[in-house]
Amino acid sequence: MLVVMQAGASPEQISRVIDAIKSLDLTPHPLPGATRTAIGITGNTGAVDSRQLEVLEGVKECIRVTKPYKLASREMHPADSVVDLPQGRIGPGTFTIVAGPCSVENESMVMKTAEFLVANGVKFLRAGAFKPRTSPYAFQGMGLEGLKILKKAREKTGIGIVSELMDTEHAAAMEEMVDVIQIGTRNMQNFSLLKRVSQTRKPVLLKRGMSATLEEWLMAAEYVMAGGNYQVILCERGVRTFSDHSRNTLDLSVVPPARSLSHLPIFVDPSHGTGKRAYVPAMSLAALAAGADGLLVEAHPEPDKALSDGAQSLDFKGLQALLASLRLMAPLLGRKMG
Amino acid sequence: MLVVMQAGASPEQISRVIDAIKSLDLTPHPLPGATRTAIGITGNTGAVDSRQLEVLEGVKECIRVTKPYKLASREMHPADSVVDLPQGRIGPGTFTIVAGPCSVENESMVMKTAEFLVANGVKFLRAGAFKPRTSPYAFQGMGLEGLKILKKAREKTGIGIVSELMDTEHAAAMEEMVDVIQIGTRNMQNFSLLKRVSQTRKPVLLKRGMSATLEEWLMAAEYVMAGGNYQVILCERGVRTFSDHSRNTLDLSVVPPARSLSHLPIFVDPSHGTGKRAYVPAMSLAALAAGADGLLVEAHPEPDKALSDGAQSLDFKGLQALLASLRLMAPLLGRKMG
Amino acid sequence: MLVVMQAGASPEQISRVIDAIKSLDLTPHPLPGATRTAIGITGNTGAVDSRQLEVLEGVKECIRVTKPYKLASREMHPADSVVDLPQGRIGPGTFTIVAGPCSVENESMVMKTAEFLVANGVKFLRAGAFKPRTSPYAFQGMGLEGLKILKKAREKTGIGIVSELMDTEHAAAMEEMVDVIQIGTRNMQNFSLLKRVSQTRKPVLLKRGMSATLEEWLMAAEYVMAGGNYQVILCERGVRTFSDHSRNTLDLSVVPPARSLSHLPIFVDPSHGTGKRAYVPAMSLAALAAGADGLLVEAHPEPDKALSDGAQSLDFKGLQALLASLRLMAPLLGRKMG
Amino acid sequence: MLVVMQAGASPEQISRVIDAIKSLDLTPHPLPGATRTAIGITGNTGAVDSRQLEVLEGVKECIRVTKPYKLASREMHPADSVVDLPQGRIGPGTFTIVAGPCSVENESMVMKTAEFLVANGVKFLRAGAFKPRTSPYAFQGMGLEGLKILKKAREKTGIGIVSELMDTEHAAAMEEMVDVIQIGTRNMQNFSLLKRVSQTRKPVLLKRGMSATLEEWLMAAEYVMAGGNYQVILCERGVRTFSDHSRNTLDLSVVPPARSLSHLPIFVDPSHGTGKRAYVPAMSLAALAAGADGLLVEAHPEPDKALSDGAQSLDFKGLQALLASLRLMAPLLGRKMG
Numbered sequence A, B, C, D: 001m002l003v004v005m006q007a008g009a010s011p012e013q014i015s016r017v018i019d020a021i022k023s024l025d026l027t028p029h030p031l032p033g034a035t036r037t038a039i040g041i042t043g044n045t046g047a048v049d050s051r052q053l054e055v056l057e058g059v060k061e062c063i064r065v066t067k068p069y070k071l072a073s074r075e076m077h078p079a080d081s082v083v084d085l086p087q088g089r090i091g092p093g094t095f096t097i098v099a100g101p102c103s104v105e106n107e108s109m110v111m112k113t114a115e116f117l118v119a120n121g122v123k124f125l126r127a128g129a130f131k132p133r134t135s136p137y138a139f140q141g142m143g144l145e146g147l148k149i150l151k152k153a154r155e156k157t158g159i160g161i162v163s164e165l166m167d168t169e170h171a172a173a174m175e176e177m178v179d180v181i182q183i184g185t186r187n188m189q190n191f192s193l194l195k196r197v198s199q200t201r202k203p204v205l206l207k208r209g210m211s212a213t214l215e216e217w218l219m220a221a222e223y224v225m226a227g228g229n230y231q232v233i234l235c236e237r238g239v240r241t242f243s244d245h246s247r248n249t250l251d252l253s254v255v256p257p258a259r260s261l262s263h264l265p266i267f268v269d270p271s272h273g274t275g276k277r278a279y280v281p282a283m284s285l286a287a288l289a290a291g292a293d294g295l296l297v298e299a300h301p302e303p304d305k306a307l308s309d310g311a312q313s314l315d316f317k318g319l320q321a322l323l324a325s326l327r328l329m330a331p332l333l334g335r336k337m338g
Helices: A011-023 A107-119 A144-157 A170-176 A191-197 A214-226 A252-261 A270-274 A277-290 A316-333 B011-023 B108-118 B144-157 B170-178 B189-195 B215-227 B254-263 B270-274 B277-290 B316-333 C011-023 C105-120 C144-157 C168-177 C191-197 C212-225 C252-261 C268-275 C277-290 C316-333 D011-023 D106-117 D144-157 D168-177 D192-196 D215-227 D252-261 D270-274 D277-290 D315-332
Strands: A001-007 A026-033 A038-043 A059-063 A083-085 A088-090 A094-102 A123-124 A160-164 A180-183 A204-207 A230-234 A266-268 A296-298 B001-005 B027-032 B035-043 B058-065 B083-085 B087-092 B094-100 B125-126 B160-162 B178-181 B204-207 B232-236 B266-268 B294-298 C002-005 C026-032 C037-042 C059-063 C083-085 C088-090 C095-098 C125-127 C160-163 C180-183 C202-209 C232-236 C266-268 C294-298 D003-004 D026-033 D038-041 D057-062 D083-084 D089-092 D096-099 D125-126 D160-164 D179-181 D203-205 D232-235 D264-267 D294-299
Touching: A001 D083, A011 A038, A011 C125, A026 A214, A026 B232, A026 D125, A083 C268, A088 A094, A094 A107, A094 A316, A094 D083, A107 A123, A107 A144, A107 C144, A107 D096, A123 C011, A160 A170, A160 C316, A160 D264, A170 A180, A170 A191, A170 D168, A180 A191, A191 A214, A204 A214, A204 D106, A214 A230, A214 A252, A214 B294, A230 A252, A230 C002, A230 D089, A252 A266, A252 A277, A252 B254, A252 B270, A252 B277, A252 D264, A266 A277, A270 A277, A270 A296, A270 B254, A270 C088, A277 A296, A296 B108, A316 B316, B001 B011, B011 B027, B011 B035, B011 B094, B087 B094, B094 B316, B108 B125, B108 B144, B108 C083, B125 B144, B144 B160, B144 B170, B160 B170, B170 B178, B178 B189, B189 B215, B204 B215, B215 B232, B215 B254, B215 B277, B232 B254, B254 B266, B254 B277, B254 D026, B270 B277, B270 B294, B270 D057, B270 D277, B277 B316, B294 B316, B294 D160, C002 C011, C011 C026, C011 C037, C026 C212, C088 C095, C095 C160, C105 C125, C105 C144, C125 C144, C144 C168, C168 C180, C168 C191, C168 D026, C168 D089, C180 C191, C191 C212, C202 C212, C212 C232, C212 C252, C252 C266, C252 C277, C252 D252, C252 D270, C252 D277, C268 C277, C268 D252, C277 C316, C277 D277, D003 D011, D011 D026, D089 D096, D089 D179, D096 D106, D096 D160, D096 D315, D106 D125, D106 D144, D125 D144, D125 D270, D160 D168, D168 D192, D179 D192, D192 D215, D192 D270, D215 D232, D215 D252, D232 D252, D252 D264, D252 D277, D270 D277, D270 D294, D277 D294, D294 D315
Parallel strands: A094 A123, A094 A296, A123 A160, A160 A180, A180 A204, A204 A230, A230 A266, A266 A296, B094 B125, B094 B294, B125 B160, B160 B178, B178 B204, B204 B232, B232 B266, B266 B294, C095 C125, C095 C294, C125 C160, C160 C180, C180 C202, C202 C232, C232 C266, C266 C294, D096 D125, D096 D294, D125 D160, D160 D179, D179 D203, D203 D232, D232 D264, D264 D294
Antiparallel strands: A001 A038, A001 A059, A026 A038, A083 A088, B001 B035, B001 B058, B027 B035, B083 B087, C002 C037, C002 C059, C026 C037, C083 C088, D003 D038, D003 D057, D026 D038, D083 D089
């Protein structure tokens, strides 16, 4: 259920509604918007008579939400969400680039990459310290050492850090050292992990599960939001189908329905989506045209020497060329490159 | 196997190579290019010693093609193919719009649509006279009457006609009355039908099968080309996956690999791909950005009264808005709207 | 809509109901059952007041069928359908084996196979005269010559012949020479072909399309039945998924829902389903256990020399072993081997 | 790499080979078999000269394993694995039933179920204390309280307990209270969790991920085995495809290839696989026929009152009927019901 406050409702009025919801043994989720505040309600609302809340001062109306996800739904929050970060805002009117290597390999390559990105106007660096690998015998990432290197790059260049969290054990360290916590495709329904990141103050970039429907994906976002962390960024990264022309089937067609059903920003990862460097630029432009809010794109100083996923990484020259094309196209679509 | 002629090879030299191939009980397929001619060879080439052909005058080299498709492969024809039609050329440097209703419903709506399209710079009309319908009890199209209406629209406005052929029985009538013969998704591996259209002089728009891999799709194109009809246009229209946010999963990610493996033009059908009008404009722009050569898009004077697929049809105003966006974006991607 | 007659309704009463249906511009489909007759009605039944029919003598009730398929639905025909053939009945209480090579290769191997099958109690031979091949350069079958060889085998041994029809052109020849006409997976939605076989008196074995839902499959059966041919046998042969451990994903799980929603017999083809000889026996036993009515299984005198699909063919010894296991298991499941 | 010892190799000889492997900075995994011991080697074996090991006393041969999984591969361990539990052995020659409710709801229903199962010869009870639910608002299981109830049922009836572990946090409690630790489909590639259970002495039942290939599944098993826990049971539970006739597509066709590529026992869960009670018995019999080693089947005293997944639970009478059918069929397939 959703309580929509009047445009001019006072903080005290909002506060009283929140108390009233709590007194019904339900959980209020205040969702401030540009013109008015809405308050989502989770818990068993089946038995609640909405008139109890509608009579309170400052309340415009009560709406029963019919989707199984509530906090993530556009019904509940009609305006596009914004995720504010020290390096810039993510969301409406912007197109944000997050670039970097698949994994942290050593300090020098991370520094080199961070400096290159900053010099080229890219505000966020992605790199994995903990790597989910199909084989137990493959390189599993540098772990905490890797996180420290990322932190150093942030301190030196000011670049925002996006990195994947694989388990609750490392959540606190991650929380301290990165700007955006990434939940990988294999953990989209690792509900214990989702509950843990719902407790952090850092935005969460939630990759779509390899065979997740849009509803399941939004339900996973709902897990994070229901715990109180409303800063969720969706990220399409390719789904699993019969199709074998690329590593996964990058599902750009999910962008318009996701934007229609949810207010959350949505990114696209064309690198994992295609698995092949040569296809990344075309799919990046297509992601922008399809309405995505940003890209997660792999770039590596020397892709052919990468410890993981080199085949899908752009080199620096390739990334520069892509950025140039995006910069030309973004204004036509009402976006400012971020 | 492929024989590549020297840039300055004379018609006589080419002719002698063709004769030599025939004398080996193989079939030559001359493929003239901008700078040089190549000659594809089909048949059992396993036992052929390529030196027999390489010693002929005017021959640059012989290449064994390793893909199961040959005539459709870029290895065999490195330059992009062009399909020339009275209304304009389809292929490199252009972005061609084919628009119109799902099915021919009556003469007045077809005329209205044709005139609207011509007035808005659209050179091709799509409309089905024969309709493949999942249910035997659904409207099956107007049949030959429908074709006659399309022919009349062509005569009156000069617009090019694209329409679906469902069986060999109507191939001759179709051949006479339309500019481009469409093979539908359910018939992509109707090999008898493919062989029939390989005998026509009309270009073939070949929709991807609902669960066809790129290789199978190119093999279907090969069926048409092996019969001597080299004018094939591929058309992605959504594939079948677990995903349920749209009618099909429009696989834009197939565009870059298709362009890399084949020289054939590739179109995208965002209407069947998404099944929902609201998602069509975003996916159309994304198709252009992904590198497609054109669109097949449903438009109807009154979508809500359409006999079939109204939910995915744009109305005329919606189509005009989409055309305006495409015209802004096309030049940035090196394309001229056609 | 379905008119259910009383158990003791006379032929005259049934006849009068049929006339009444026709007078409403609808098409009656009498469906005689063990205890009573039902009459399916197709056409636009939306405006029909069922009381017009319910008042007729001998009518028990009128039921509006809610599924998009009617004649194929169990609602309309609660008892399992039986397909009667000179060689034996297919349907409830039986488990029918149809075995043989992928394609007719020459007379001697077909004769050898037919004799082997008859000697081992198998009543139906499958073999393709027309072969749908992904590549235009692959062996396309012996065509009419192949059909004649099959006819000769039938004349000599009495074995029933099951063979695939690929186009309307060869329908008449097929009709004359085989006992069961097979529609292949790639033609499940070749509606022109379905309409043609709806006009034949031969039973149709309808393979499931590679990515067909159960509803689409039953709708394809409905095309055949709506034309007046009620003798349809469904055949599961593997669907297309992400899974790569076998050639297709043999979907045995479709058997119970198909039996629940439809009265038509259902076969399983474990050879195409798995694509690998070693997996065929286990999946054959599983098909019987899952409730299938029969098997379509590839067997070849010398699988390693087969012109097509040898890797999935059992040799004669392998088939004998499988038959022995099936014969042990069938009685436990209330089936008699046929 | 795999070192195969001679049939009569002594413990000292085995021990010396193990030491030799360690001295090469590699990890030995002794795999005792019925007639001989093999020793798997993990680590970077690329540079190892196998002759160094082959010359040791008692060594029969060294084999380079080409699959990406080693410990899970049949190449490495040709005989079927056995998982020994106090309640009975799982593996070759047996067909083991694990039955019970989706989740622990209260003590009385668990006791009732355990007693019913024991009285009917079923040795293992399945029930979830921690439940992975798509919605954060759905019942998440009784947690530790639930585990205690299961422990009590075990103490009272001797029944073996199978229950799902969702995170590393509860691993120790789970280890203490259950006989087999289940890893759910959504956690099949939760590598941190797999590493944790690789450290326990309890067998692990590893459900196939919703869109996992067989190779990825065996790689997940490899994670558990590489950490030293060789007692892994695979469990097919339905995969995600376009097919909508059941909740998931139960992929029985994976059983023969899994048995061919791996020595691990494989179970089937027809309840989650189909999502519908009516289809469970047929698919259970088919699983046995396909070669599975056991079933995980939902049964509930009052399915229609279940807190979760009641629609796919058998009631006690239904389970008894299924057990009776399985008992008839198992001996024909060389299995003893367990």
